Amino acid sequence: MSGKYDYTTLKTDVLIIGAGGAGLRAAIAATEAGCSVIVASKSLLGKAHTVMAEGGIAASLGNVDPQDNWQVHFRDTYVEGVFLGNWRMVELLAKEAPDRVYELERYGALFDRTPEGKIMQRPFGAHTYRRLCYVGDKTGLELIRTLQDKVAHSEAKILDEFVVTKIVSVNGKVAGAFGISMREGTFKLIECKSLIVASGGLGRLFKVTSNSWEGTGDGLALSYRAGAVLMDMEMVQFHPTGMVWPPAVRGILVTEGVRGEGGMLYNKDGERFMLRYSPKKKELDARDVVARSIYREIIEGRGTEHGGVYLDIRHRGAKYIMEKLPSMYMQYKEFAEIDITKEKMEVAPTVHYHMGGIRVNPETQMTNVEGLFAAGEAASGLHGANRLGGNSLTDLLVFGKLAGVSASAYAKQGKQIKFDESVVKEEIDRVMSFVENPGATNPYPLIDTLRESMSKYVGILRNDSDLNKAYDAIKSLKPKLKDIGVRGSLRFNPGLLACLEFTNLIQSAELLVRGAIERKESRGAHFRSDFPNRSHDFRKNILFKLNEGRDEMSFAAVPELPDHLKDLGKEED
Amino acid sequence: MQEVKIRIRRSEPAVSNEVRYQEFTVPVGEGMVVLDAVHYIQNNIDPTLSVRWNCKAARCGSCSAEIDGMPKLMCKTRMDTLGKEITINPIKAYPVVKDLVTDVSHNYEIAKKIPPFTPKEGLKEPWTMMQIDVTRSKEFRTCIECFLCQDVCHVIREHQSNYFGPKHVVKIAALDLHPLDSIDRSELLHHDGGLGYCDITKCCQNVCPEEIRITDNAIIPEKERIVDHAYDPIGLLIKKVKRRKW
Amino acid sequence: MEKNMDKSLTWFPPEFKELNWRLWSFAIILILSAGALILYPVSQFEGYVDPFYSPTVAVIPLIALFRLSCYAYRKDYYRHVFRHPIACLDGIRFDDNRKGYSGEMTFFSLQNFHRYFLYIAIVILPFFYYDIYVSMTYISGEFIFRLGTIILIANALLLTLWTFSCHAFRHLTGGHTDCYSCKTAGGAKKKFYNGQSYLNRYHEQFAFISLIVVLAVDLYIRALIVGWPIDFTLLKFAI
């Protein structure tokens, strides 16, 4: 008979949590450096959230607009991030993007081409030039497949359908991670010399989201508990257009491409309201502006009966629509029985991306915990207060690689940190308490309550009283954490996962709301109707760190631009 | 609100041999898909009901199952296209792990056997490729690895052989048709891949949610490439001559 | 079709439920034409060459092999004669692993010579056009255009469409090419390949309809021999 505390131990140099674009790119870099690598992922290999990315990957190749270069890319990213980004990260992104894209092509990705046979680039919101390299409207899929192939043919070991429940750290140094193999229904401990968190965002914290199942902010909560600093937690990007009706598909993304191809927004009175909010750029203004305008229309009673506004592309004609937006056509046809060539779409903003996350050193992607690295959506600092479309996929490649390189360099010098077995037993106790608790409450309704109050109170337009309502809701949910539980075993037990994720969601939610309350200004995606202006005093990052069981909040000034970038990132108020 | 009866196959082979069909009654709202119904059961009736899903937007290919006997994506199948009584089975071609979750790891082993993209030598960087050369491969690159085609293929489902299966032929076609790729994987497909077992009966093409024309555009062209080097005497001759670079 | 099948009719033979009219009509056509050819051989009548005799009855086996090894017909008889599997839907597939199954690995690997039958078919094809010419000029010094000629034209066209929508032909026209732009006139080649691919989509339909039409021409000629007055003359002048 197996005992309660049974687990198997694996050893590796570098452990990577997450098999999205960032995790896989890091795995390639670390194996190339000669380290042993394990990639742990909650979902099957190749299913990570990154497959959903549509639009493209931003890199200043200048194939269509030769004027484009890394400086312009830097300026676009830094300025649209409303001066909250870390200049060094933005610089690395802008400079390395072309190399990473060409590298992806050498790995086998097949981009759409220009007539001269170069990589084709399309325009996107707030990018000065046509900069997004793309593969139809399935860029993320191609990126994942290419990296997945590369990793599958390398020495890296894939541990998929494995949920990490704890990152083990000792005295500010990382030692390993612990989790459940869902397929085997067993516990596993992975000892490692360095660890990269590439676990994606926290969109699932909200009721209406374009994010996949995995976006529960696990990596953030786990690293936080292991001692890492979280930053910019309040910065959540809303995509202006998500599906609204039927309720079952609420939140699914309607690509920016629809507006790019000339789609127009109307309220229920048939008014093209963007003319009022943004007479110049109209529907193609930055995401936060458009999202806020749509939201205003809805709350001021000019929305549709389902709580959205109309997006109309019919004037383009059936042929054009089918050619340029085939998957949008399919999506509406399949899910909503709406023929977008004949009917208007109903859309409303949907949670899309989390700019905040784990604070890292821009040169190495290492966190304040030694040996703990972060990359991708889980890390923070690059996008500041607003992310440009297409910059995320670039982020995954540039910083995924950087994290892989520095984590393997660290692993080669570092030693395996020893720790006491009691840590593991404690964690087993914690996890098992969810399944060994006969009178436990079902976690699902609690998660629903949390997600509902987040969507309701921490939305596009925030204010002090709403935020405090959310904070109260979180506080009243927190004590219930110890009562939740489900029946069943460790093998593919969705209820158990819900318990674990609820713990992580509550953690992220609390910090997110606290940050939002503290930031008494409006900047990028964070808009306070009680403080509608940007304030220079808040050109700071809000940081959180766990100190002996207490959340400690602090402010850190955004690093000043060095001389060679001063002109590019000038703040014009 | 309407109600629908859903029968789901429940089992956990690692624990017991018991297999039972459990019936749930689920209220159906507008636009609901099968995956929503399964989630309803998880949230309100039985949180231990296992199902694999991820995107709920028909983009990741996780939620494959057999709905009333037809392999489909649960998140792409609307409840109003089905009757009042629905049966959901896990995909049958692969061993069940628990309830609706199956072990598809065999596919990842096959994927390792397929030689990765290998560019021609001496290419000038950055590479140039023409749009006319990339379009054919692109169709296959939309594969979301849902394994529905593998499930419905009788060679995989009902027989034992070394046949890789349609999904992997699609992958091989995607690599072979890359204009700058230097290897021909049809030889591998002929010998280790057992493409000869496919009898082009096109079930795979019928179920693909990405509407890839698997048999017409991937399997038959690969079969024809195999003919070139394994059967056709003239083709062989041409190949020999070409190799000698006359 | 399969999706909407009535599952309550489980006792009903799946061959009928599956609506595999293609297979059944193929069988019926084969029997009819074989019977007609053997019992009442007719090679031509009033300038109409029976398609079974074009150019000579001796090529029939070759054409039959072209049909038999055609991907469209293969699908049909693998499904309905060998039941591998009859349908895709679980429960009525009628395939199981106890039966030895070797697909196209052993005997049926002969199917791989399909392209040679294609070459033969391409050689034979012009004769059908020649037959059209003959049907219009079979009386010396006179041009005549009759209903039968239209049927012959339809026959020739459909046979052409079927032949050139063949998968083996698709391989020849560009299926074997990975890089078109590397070849001379690559753009034109790709265009041709795309056009052929478009036809190829309907290969199964062409395969079926062309067979029906061949039989129809044969029956038409037989009807004329029996004396049916259906062969309207549409145009006639001296040359």
Ligand SMILES: Cc1cc2nc3c(=O)[nH]c(=O)nc-3n(C[C@H](O)[C@H](O)[C@H](O)COP(=O)(O)OP(=O)(O)OC[C@H]3O[C@@H](n4cnc5c(N)ncnc54)[C@H](O)[C@@H]3O)c2cc1C
């Ligand atoms: C619909 C949509 C469209 C988008 N389009 C674009 C676009 O066009 N351009 C662009 O640049 N960006 C786009 N984005 C954003 C971009 O796709 C994401 O930000 C990016 O993919 C995040 O990648 P990642 O590698 O950081 O993490 P993810 O891809 O989210 O991967 C997270 C990984 O971590 C694993 N994981 C999480 N928790 C655990 C745990 N506890 N234990 C083990 N493993 C765990 C998961 O299983 C997964 O493998 C889009 C996003 C969405 C939702």
Ligand code: SF4
């Ligand atoms: S066509 Fe071939 S691969 Fe596809 S289902 Fe039939 S036998 Fe399987």
Ligand code: SF4
């Ligand atoms: S080819 Fe189609 S059916 Fe097969 S795995 Fe890919 S997407 Fe699924």
Ligand code: FES
């Ligand atoms: S959940 Fe991703 S395809 Fe259904």
